[in-house]
Amino acid sequence: MQHTTQTAPHETSHEHHHEDLGFWRTYVFSTDHKIIGIQYAVTSLAFLFFGFCLMLAMRWQIAYPGQEIPVVGKMLEAILGDTAKGGIMSPDLYNVFGAMHGTIMVFLAVVPLAFAGFGNYVVPLQIGAIDMAFPRINMASYWSFFLGCVIMFFSFFIPGGAAQGGWTSYSPLATTIPTDGQTYWLIGMVLLITSSLLGSVNFIATIIQLRAPGMTWMRMPFFVWAQFVTAFLLLLAFPPLEAAGIMQLMDKVFHTSFFLPTGLMVGGQVADISGGGSPLLWQHLFWFLAHPEVYVLILPAIGIVGEIVANNTRKSIWGYRSLVYSVLAIGFIAFIVWAHHMYLTGMGTKISAFFQTTTMIISIPSVIILTCLFISLWGGSIRFNTPMLFALAFLPMFGLGGLTGLPLGFSFADLHLHDTYYVIAHFHYIVAPGTIFALFAGVYYWYPKATGRKMNEFWGKVHFWVSFIAMNLIFQPMFAQGMAGMHRRMYDGGATYAGVLDPESGEVVGLNSFIISLNKGITHAAFLMAVAQLPFIINFFYSMFKGEKVDDNPWKATTLEWQTPTPPPHGNFTKEIVVYRGPYDYSLPGAKDDYTPQTEPNHK
Amino acid sequence: MDVPYTTKPRPDTGLYNAKLGIWLFLASEVMLFGALFSSYILLRVNALEGTWPHGLLNIPIGTFNTFVLISSSVTVVMAWASLKLGQFNRFKMYMGITILCALAFMVIKSIEYKDKFTHYEVWFNDPAKPSIRGHIEVPGIEGNPWFMTHKKLADKKIESIKIHPDPKPKLASAKQEHGGAEAHDGHEHGDHPPVQEIKTSEIKRLSAFVPAHSTYFAIYFTLTALHALHVMGGAAVMFYLWGPGAKMWKTDPERFTNRIEVSGLFWHFVDLVWIFLFPVLYLL
Ligand code: HEM
Ligand SMILES: [Cu+2]
Numbered sequence: 079m080q081h082t083t084q085t086a087p088h089e090t091s092h093e094h095h096h097e098d099l100g101f102w103r104t105y106v107f108s109t110d111h112k113i114i115g116i117q118y119a120v121t122s123l124a125f126l127f128f129g130f131c132l133m134l135a136m137r138w139q140i141a142y143p144g145q146e147i148p149v150v151g152k153m154l155e156a157i158l159g160d161t162a163k164g165g166i167m168s169p170d171l172y173n174v175f176g177a178m179h180g181t182i183m184v185f186l187a188v189v190p191l192a193f194a195g196f197g198n199y200v201v202p203l204q205i206g207a208i209d210m211a212f213p214r215i216n217m218a219s220y221w222s223f224f225l226g227c228v229i230m231f232f233s234f235f236i237p238g239g240a241a242q243g244g245w246t247s248y249s250p251l252a253t254t255i256p257t258d259g260q261t262y263w264l265i266g267m268v269l270l271i272t273s274s275l276l277g278s279v280n281f282i283a284t285i286i287q288l289r290a291p292g293m294t295w296m297r298m299p300f301f302v303w304a305q306f307v308t309a310f311l312l313l314l315a316f317p318p319l320e321a322a323g324i325m326q327l328m329d330k331v332f333h334t335s336f337f338l339p340t341g342l343m344v345g346g347q348v349a350d351i352s353g354g355g356s357p358l359l360w361q362h363l364f365w366f367l368a369h370p371e372v373y374v375l376i377l378p379a380i381g382i383v384g385e386i387v388a389n390n391t392r393k394s395i396w397g398y399r400s401l402v403y404s405v406l407a408i409g410f411i412a413f414i415v416w417a418h419h420m421y422l423t424g425m426g427t428k429i430s431a432f433f434q435t436t437t438m439i440i441s442i443p444s445v446i447i448l449t450c451l452f453i454s455l456w457g458g459s460i461r462f463n464t465p466m467l468f469a470l471a472f473l474p475m476f477g478l479g480g481l482t483g484l485p486l487g488f489s490f491a492d493l494h495l496h497d498t499y500y501v502i503a504h505f506h507y508i509v510a511p512g513t514i515f516a517l518f519a520g521v522y523y524w525y526p527k528a529t530g531r532k533m534n535e536f537w538g539k540v541h542f543w544v545s546f547i548a549m550n551l552i553f554q555p556m557f558a559q560g561m562a563g564m565h566r567r568m569y570d571g572g573a574t575y576a577g578v579l580d581p582e583s584g585e586v587v588g589l590n591s592f593i594i595s596l597n598k599g600i601t602h603a604a605f606l607m608a609v610a611q612l613p614f615i616i617n618f619f620y621s622m623f624k625g626e627k628v629d630d631n632p633w634k635a636t637t638l639e640w641q642t643p644t645p646p647p648h649g650n651f652t653k654e655i656v657v658y659r660g661p662y663d664y665s666l667p668g669a670k671d672d673y674t675p676q677t678e679p680n681h682k
Numbered sequence: 683m684d685v686p687y688t689t690k691p692r693p694d695t696g697l698y699n700a701k702l703g704i705w706l707f708l709a710s711e712v713m714l715f716g717a718l719f720s721s722y723i724l725l726r727v728n729a730l731e732g733t734w735p736h737g738l739l740n741i742p743i744g745t746f747n748t749f750v751l752i753s754s755s756v757t758v759v760m761a762w763a764s765l766k767l768g769q770f771n772r773f774k775m776y777m778g779i780t781i782l783c784a785l786a787f788m789v790i791k792s793i794e795y796k797d798k799f800t801h802y803e804v805w806f807n808d809p810a811k812p813s814i815r816g817h818i819e820v821p822g823i824e825g826n827p828w829f830m831t832h833k834k835l836a837d838k839k840i841e842s843i844k845i846h847p848d849p850k851p852k853l854a855s856a857k858q859e860h861g862g863a864e865a866h867d868g869h870e871h872g873d874h875p876p877v878q879e880i881k882t883s884e885i886k887r888l889s890a891f892v893p894a895h896s897t898y899f900a901i902y903f904t905l906t907a908l909h910a911l912h913v914m915g916g917a918a919v920m921f922y923l924w925g926p927g928a929k930m931w932k933t934d935p936e937r938f939t940n941r942i943e944v945s946g947l948f949w950h951f952v953d954l955v956w957i958f959l960f961p962v963l964y965l966l
Contacts, residue, residue: 207685208685208686211685211687211699211702211703212685212699212700212703213685215703275707275710278706278710279703279706279707279710280703282702282706283699283702283703283706286695286702287686287687287692287695287697287699287702288685288686313706313709314709314710314713315713317711317713317714317716318713318714318717320717321714321715321717321718322717324904324908325721325900325904328893328900328903328904332892332893332894332900332903333893333894334893334894334900334904335894335896335897335900336721336725336897336900336901340730351894352889352894352895352896352900354725354728354729354730354733354896355725355900356724356725356728359721359724359725363717363721366717
């Protein structure tokens with residue numbers, strides 16, 4: 079390696095090893111980005127599982143309304159009391175589980191895993207930094223998140239249970255439900271928003287300031303770009319929801335009327351409030367966050383897939399610059415599409431037309447991204463290992479989710495599809511077989527870096543194939559149910575409307591028996607999905623101790639995180655990092671290996 | 683092992699980390715207050731004819747507080763400049779003044795708040811009868827009751843209360859708003875209308891000037907309380923840097939100066955928010 083006169087800004091390694099911080103400061107109140115990343119990942123994986131279990135119980139109720147929930151029914155009764163009387167799910171409990179499933183999956187599971195978990199672990203390594211720009215703020219961010227999680231979890235056990243107003247928490251519904259669940263939800267959210275704020279400031283500052291010498295913008299791995307844009311979305315879109323949360327908290331606690339209109343009736347009586355508020359205001363503020371939030375859910379996943387595709391096709395990803403510009407374009411346009419969730423609120427045709435247009439425009443960069451990733455496969459000598467299988471499955475699944483979103487973007491089609499199972503199917507194709515598969519891919523891919531051992535390939539493949547089949551069996555039928563008009567928040571899975579006849583013609587205008595019967599199939603597939611996670615969970619823990627030992631760069635990758643010892647020590651790099659080339663120099667003609675790390679100087 | 687660019691700017695960006703960090707943080711703060719100001723606009727535009735109260739805040743006090751806060755913005759710059767010139771004692775003085783200004787602002791604000799908590803509006807069941815604003819006397823409670831509501835009156839089975847209506851303003855206000863614009867106590871120029879006795883059974887709603895009074899007071903308290911939290915947060919940090927944190931001047935003067943610069947940037951933002959809040963809530 080040619081010697082360089084450029085001095086890396088950080089000191090070299092031998093000084094790091096003397097630090098001994100003791101157990102608590104090394105593993106619990108750590109300021110090391112890798113430990114914090116792992117803390118985020120483990121916490122959010124636990125909540126991913128918890129959120130999934132809530133849904134399993136709900137799926138049982140949907141398929142077999144009014145029947146005792148098997149295995150856990152009695153336990154729920156013992157813990158939660160009357161809302162699960164006889165082990166049967168009451169409507170209130172269904173609402174609690176539904177609202178908290180959505181909340182947990184989005185805010186406590188997928189975002190913290192994708193953005194904070196992977197981001198913390200991988201981003202500083204990939205740009206050649208010794209840590210995040212503000213290590214202590216990083217720690218504060220995790221603990222604020224953790225406290226938010228505790229409050230959300232604790233709220234299940236208060237009288238009346240957790241929030242019931244859906245993850246969207248529309249007022250007046252969410253405000254007028256007479257239990258305290260919503261108050262806990264709001265306090266929890268304020269903590270989570272604080273955490274994400276601290277995190278996003280940290281990521282942006284880190285990426286701008288701490289890139290190693292030679293790591294120019296266009297040499298950054300695509301994952302770093304995705305995280306960079308995601309951080310901006312979080313930084314600028316979350317505060318309006320925080321404002322809305324504060325106002326709803328005021329409505330709940332100090333009986334203001336920010337979101338409560340004049341003349342509001344509650345339980346058949348005019349509510350004793352000042353009135354004058356606007357329910358639409360909540361929706362605008364909520365979706366101002368929640369639309370960018372879907373890009374927060376998907377961009378890090380796309381970033382992960384980009385890394386894994388390049389590595390396992392052994393060639394550069396196709397159209398790196400197009401990918402980068404597309405991600406940036408998404409970042410900007412994401413702020414002006416929010417009201418496509420509100421076509422049915424009567425905000426007027428002109429406004430609808432505007433948001434319809436921007437929605438169609440934002441689909442262009444998304445299509446470019448997907449196309450680039452697909453073309454990247456062309457002519458590659460693909461290695462079908464577990465991370466690659468998940469990454470490959472991501473592409474068509476995300477594509478399906480995206481394409482089925484187009485009808486929702488047109489206000490006329492949305493009139494029919496809004497709030498049906500079609501919507502559930504659409505966005506779950508994006509987040510479940512989409513993002514979650516990408517996250518699994520990321521876990522399998524970076525696991526060796528974090529632990530020094532590989533996860534078992536055979537069980538990884540079992541995990542993949544069964545999950546892949548189950549996912550599609552779960553969500554594919556929901557498209558049909560939605561188009562038949564099945565509402566997305568029905569406690570009995572639509573049984574009330576089964577076979578309703580038109581009084582004049584005598585034809586079935588309600589949900590026909592085939593549509594209803596799909597509920598059972600979906601629920602069974604969801605149980606299959608649960609079983610499919612067992613190999614993953616066992617593999618995850620077993621491999622920590624017994625997995626195949628690997629060297630520092632088991633996937634023969636080019637990016638900087640593989641230029642460190644495994645697992646990387648405090649301070650990350652043992653040598654000075656200088657970057658000489660782009661992130662994906664695979665199979666360069668004339669190179670000695672089929673991969674050329676970013677630290678490899680150009681030989682003339 | 684130190685993170686690079688904590689003190690010295692990175693050459694290609696020209697920023698040290700904390701300065702970039704605070705600008706990013708302030709960007710998010712702009713979005714936070716921006717959302718609240720937008721909400722204000724939406725609520726006000728949507729308000730039914732005559733339901734948006736006017737002239738209930740004390741403009742002279744508000745103006746004075748604006749002045750206090752702007753002064754502190756100047757002194758915080760002087761504090762930073764003193765450090766740049768190496769004059770630590772002058773820094774101590776200017777920073778001290780800044781913190782005192784912050785305290786003064788909070789004290790004045792809390793006097794204003796207290797005033798509102800004991801000032802009432804009563805609406806009647808009879809829709810023809812206009813609401814009355816003023817101070818109330820409730821049997822069994824000494825002095826000005828805080829946070830009284832019609833619900834509490836009913837719960838305590840109180841049959842009637844007395845109200846001292848606010849004086850009519852001397853100059854009939856040009857604004858012909860429902861209820862008229864009233865001068866605030868403390869500068870009462872008009873005549874005092876006679877004390878009235880009101881039966882609880884006639885009252886539809888009774889509320890102090892608290893958030894639940896109207897969406898106007900709701901947004902007033904939300905915005906000013908959030909702003910006050912920022913004032914307190916900023917003051918606490920500056921107090922730390924003035925007191926125990928100032929030790930760093932001896933060991934790492936450049937870094938310490940940067941800290942003052944960053945806290946000053948935050949402080950300017952807090953002032954800026956107030957400069958928007960004042961006209962929007964007090965004058966318009
Ligand atoms: C394979 C696992 C999953 C299954 C079987 C599943 C199933 C469902 C179903 C059936 C509903 C509609 C329930 C109702 O409101 O009646 C729902 C709602 C929802 N799910 Fe999932 N889901 C899964 C994973 C996820 C993930 C990974 C996310 C997010 C990242 C997510 C986010 C949501 C949200 C936001 C809602 C809307 C909740 C509301 O209406 O407030 N789900 N899910
Ligand atoms: Cu959207």
